């Protein structure tokens with residue numbers, strides 16, 4: 557087992573990579589416990605849950621709403637939950653985000669923890685202290701920063717995860733390697749088949765290194781003033797593609813990363829041979845590297861993004877594999893990039 561710590565204004569979180577769900581009880585305080593999960597995770601793993609009241613949600617992104625949170629508040633009232641109670645979210649990123657938000661807001665904040673059950677939750681969503689729900693078609697518009705007391709990343713749980721969900725997590729692992737860790741990138745290149753088969757050693761390495769990278773970044777910049785922006789690599793165009801194409805987040809991020817890679821090459825920051833290595837790795841992991849969307853529509857989607865502060869975007873580029881930089885890029889420059897690409 558490997559342990560990582562995140563300490564920030566919103567609390568301290570210990571992330572236990574390699575710990576198992578069946579040992580959850582050993583980490584819990586003596587307090588009334590409420591588990592929030594979804595019906596898929598409950599179906600597979602309820603027999604490993606400690607004794608507790610269970611609130612089980614419908615699986616999927618549609619549950620990430622204020623209506624679900626209100627339902628949870630109602631159940632917490634019925635269960636006579638009080639300020640001393642403890643909430644555990646056991647599930648993928650959707651469950652962690654909802655459980656974290658409900659815990660952070662009910663009675664102005666209850667203690668909570670997560671057991672991350674999807675690869676995406678283990679390498680990304682459960683780490684960093686952001687939680688929230690969607691509102692009015694915008695993702696994660698309502699939420700808080702608050703660290704769960706601990707997070708368990710149990711590799712055994714990934715065995716039942718559908719393949720398309722594994723791809724979602726893999727895209728974020730590649731992202732972490734690209735922005736911060738050339739060695740991890742080399743490992744992914746050499747072990748792509750072990751990774752796809754989710755062999756234990758490969759899972760351990762991907763999850764540990766990803767948690768190490770994300771927690772180091774969050775420890776330096778909890779609230780996304782600067783460094784944390786690097787974690788958005790591939791996500792500017794990724795979100796636009798996800799929205800327009802209705803493909804999974806991981807596939808969209810893979811395409812978004814390749815667009816950012818190509819822009820990095822066009823700016824003379826990244827070599828063509830590194831760009832080729834990145835494209836090959838994504839392909840070997842079964843992640844897409846291009847989409848047929850009209851660039852003008854993508855730029856329009858970025859223009860409408862709620863987080864845009866001006867006509868420029870804080871865009872993450874690569875200076876090499878494992879080295880990301882932030883640059884403010886005006887939207888017009890993206891247009892020029894796509895036009896020159898079409899003409900080349």
Ligand SMILES: NC(=O)c1ccc[n+]([C@@H]2O[C@H](COP(=O)([O-])OP(=O)(O)OC[C@H]3O[C@@H](n4cnc5c(N)ncnc54)[C@H](O)[C@@H]3O)[C@@H](O)[C@H]2O)c1
Nearest residue numbers: 596615616648649650673674676677680681686713716717
């Ligand atoms: N808070 C953050 O910093 C952060 C970061 C990244 C993503 N997110 C959020 O995470 C969410 C996506 O997370 P996700 O991809 O885990 O989605 P998810 O929670 O919907 O899980 C994906 C699917 O896998 C199922 N599942 C989960 N674990 C399983 C297991 N062990 N075996 C079988 N099935 C299992 C779920 O029931 C669901 O159907 C998004 O809402 C996103 O906004 C949050």
Ligand SMILES: [Zn+2]
Nearest residue numbers: 728791805809
């Ligand atoms: Zn992402």
